[in-house]
Amino acid sequence: MRIVFMGTPEFAVPSLEILINNGMDVVAVVTQPDKPRGRGYKVSFSPVKECALKYNIPVMQPEKIGSSDSVQQLKEMAPDLFVTCAFGQFLTQKVLDIPKYGTVNVHGSLLPKYRGAAPIQWAIINGEKTTGVTTMLTVLKMDAGDILLSREIPIDDDMTAGQLHDKMSIIGAELLLETIRRIEKGTITPIPQNEAEATYAPRIVRETGRINWDADATAIHNLVRGTDPWPGAYSYLNGKRMRIWKTKVRDAGLISGNKPGTIIEVGKSFITVQAGKGAVNVLEIQCDNGKRMTVEQYLCGHEIKPGDRFEQEQPL
DSSP, rough: OEEEEEOOGGGGGGHHHHHTTTTTTTEEOOOOEEEEEETEEEOOOOOHHHHHHHHTTOOOOOOTTTHHHHHHHHTTTOOOOOEEEEEOOOOHHHHHTTTTTTTEEEEEESSSBBBBBBBHHHHHHTOOOOEEEEEEEEOOOTTTTOOOEEEEEOOTTTTOHHHHHHHHHHHHHHHHHHHHHHHHHHHOOOOOOGGGGGOOOOOGGGGBBBBBBBBHHHHHHHHHHTTTTTTOEEEETTEEEEEEEEEEEESSSOOOEEEEEEEEEOOSSSSEEEEESSSSEEEOOOOTTTTTTEEEHHHHHHHOOOOBBESSSSOO
């Protein structure tokens, strides 16, 4: 089976590698164009491109996958199957019509829940106890194609989006390999999604990490986990922005006379902050232009005292 693999970030690399290492005929890789990154704006390759070059697989990098030139190039490859995994471009119908067996996508949720750009982060932010990976047939409507296979993944109370991402990328690769093998054998039956159960996971932006201290303690803890490693949950203390990287729910139900955001206790290795309901212990923080550190490290050179208050907006 001739396969064209389409993907871009680190999440997609295990899926590409598992196909290569198991003898699948990956005839080409399609990834996003090279872009300048970092402080020096040095042009760098996507992780998927680096992987493809490592295995001497031809690489396409179209600005638009649906352009006439791209469609013609893909047709000339005579592919049996397209595989997409965090590619970053929508496939037009002309592209979808090319491969004999259609296009299989690896998606980071148990569809039809969490369709969209950020299923991993929103599953944690919303306090889900389980999520999963789904392989599906791609159609024009976003993440709405028939389900091929799925696998459930538990989410523990302290798992971050970064940790779930890494776990999911490996499980997704394994599920993809099983899916393709079953397509080859003709032993897989696509299952239509229930549109009534569909939910959405919109793109994460920097402002997603802004902490609303009026929320309950568990919701704040989930936001911290769900925005790690990017963009990071944040608030303002003494006029300066501070990212909050690690928390524990101290009390999920306590309602006191303190205003939400008020620091009610300062320990050796934690500060306790009042939420709208309950309180959280803050354990790791980072000031702008500073390093991520434990609260214990921070308190060695900075003073924080009970009564200080985190603000949701930067004071003027």
